[in-house]
Amino acid sequence: MQEARVAIIGAGHIGSALVRGFLETGRCKREHLMATIPSEEKAQQLREELGIQVESDNRKACGWARVIVFCVKPQVMASVLQEVADTVSEDKLVTSVVAGIPTQFIEGCLGKQVGVVRLMPNIAVLSRQGATGMCRGRFVRDEDVEYVRNLFSSVGMVMEVSEDLMDAVTGLSGTGPMYIFQVIEGLSDAGVKVGLSREKAYALAVQTVLGAALMARDLGEHPGQLKDLVTSPAGTAISALHLMERSGFRAILMDAVEEAARRSAELGKLHTLGSSD
Numbered sequence: 001m002q003e004a005r006v007a008i009i010g011a012g013h014i015g016s017a018l019v020r021g022f023l024e025t026g027r028c029k030r031e032h033l034m035a036t037i038p039s040e041e042k043a044q045q046l047r048e049e050l051g052i053q054v055e056s057d058n059r060k061a062c063g064w065a066r067v068i069v070f071c072v073k074p075q076v077m078a079s080v081l082q083e084v085a086d087t088v089s090e091d092k093l094v095t096s097v098v099a100g101i102p103t104q105f106i107e108g109c110l111g112k113q114v115g116v117v118r119l120m121p122n123i124a125v126l127s128r129q130g131a132t133g134m135c136r137g138r139f140v141r142d143e144d145v146e147y148v149r150n151l152f153s154s155v156g157m158v159m160e161v162s163e164d165l166m167d168a169v170t171g172l173s174g175t176g177p178m179y180i181f182q183v184i185e186g187l188s189d190a191g192v193k194v195g196l197s198r199e200k201a202y203a204l205a206v207q208t209v210l211g212a213a214l215m216a217r218d219l220g221e222h223p224g225q226l227k228d229l230v231t232s233p234a235g236t237a238i239s240a241l242h243l244m245e246r247s248g249f250r251a252i253l254m255d256a257v258e259e260a261a262r263r264s265a266e267l268g269k270l271h272t273l274g275s276s277d
């Protein structure tokens with residue numbers, strides 16, 4: 001399985017990021033990767049950018065591969081599954097990063113007892129620092145789940161959860177880089193407001209987020225304890241914290257994660273109703 005052929009169906013933002021990550025870590029060889037995209041013009045462009053075979057024919061890619069990674073939007077997932085169903089035999093391994101679409105729906109559309117693993121990575125796979133939630137379908141073998149864990153571990157951390165938590169994972173870590181990019185941009189703007197150049201403010205903001213994240217991971221302490229390390233009596237940090245608490249900063253994050261999780265569940269319902277299950 002280490003050398004299995006992998007097809008990325010829908011080489012958009014996350015599909016291309018996965019290809020780049022798998023290639024850069026050496027986890028997949030170029031000749032073992034194929035990607036698809038509907039437009040022949042974009043396929044040509046991606047062939048040059050990614051250095052792998054890129055086709056506009058999903059059936060060809062699914063027939064060629066042993067492992068299939070669906071990376072399309074939820075809106076088109078049902079029609080893509082129906083299009084490729086007869087090229088996906090039971091000895092293949094089907095994976096999907098598509099928000100909201102349950103494993104049982106994928107099994108139903110393919111119409112056979114094929115092994116399915118549902119994943120929710122995030123865009124940080126591009127820097128090999130992704131956070132990926134994963135759950136298994138009814139028919140997948142343990143060794144295939146291990147293969148998927150290993151594949152996605154090459155581009156970051158993988159955590160298995162029960163399927164009913166996949167929308168929660170989507171709201172927190174799947175969508176998560178967006179929250180942090182907002183924080184970085186907000187801190188950079190703030191730096192400019194208090195007199196730093198744009199370039200210096202951005203560099204300081206990025207390193208601050210990176211340093212804080214590494215501390216939280218490496219020290220393994222509660223974030224409240226880490227916050228206490230920074231807030232000296234009558235100092236700058238406690239004054240800023242007071243303002244953040246008054247503005248409901250943490251409540252905004254909770255609302256945002258809850259809203260993204262709700263939308264993931266809604267997309268799943270919207271794009272599976274009336275289709276095979």
Ligand SMILES: NC(=O)c1ccc[n+]([C@@H]2O[C@H](COP(=O)([O-])OP(=O)(O)OC[C@H]3O[C@@H](n4cnc5c(N)ncnc54)[C@H](OP(=O)(O)O)[C@@H]3O)[C@@H](O)[C@H]2O)c1
Nearest residue numbers: 010011012013014037071072073074097098099121122123
């Ligand atoms: N972006 C993320 O950070 C992220 C993270 C985790 C999971 N996801 C999930 O991954 C999925 C894709 O998200 P994305 O942000 O990568 O979207 P995206 O950039 O729009 O990528 C989707 C790709 O699928 C292609 N496509 C459309 N119809 C197709 C078809 N019939 N066959 C093959 N390819 C087709 C699109 O091509 P055209 O552009 O030419 O239409 C596009 O390149 C979503 O379900 C999302 O929830 C995304």
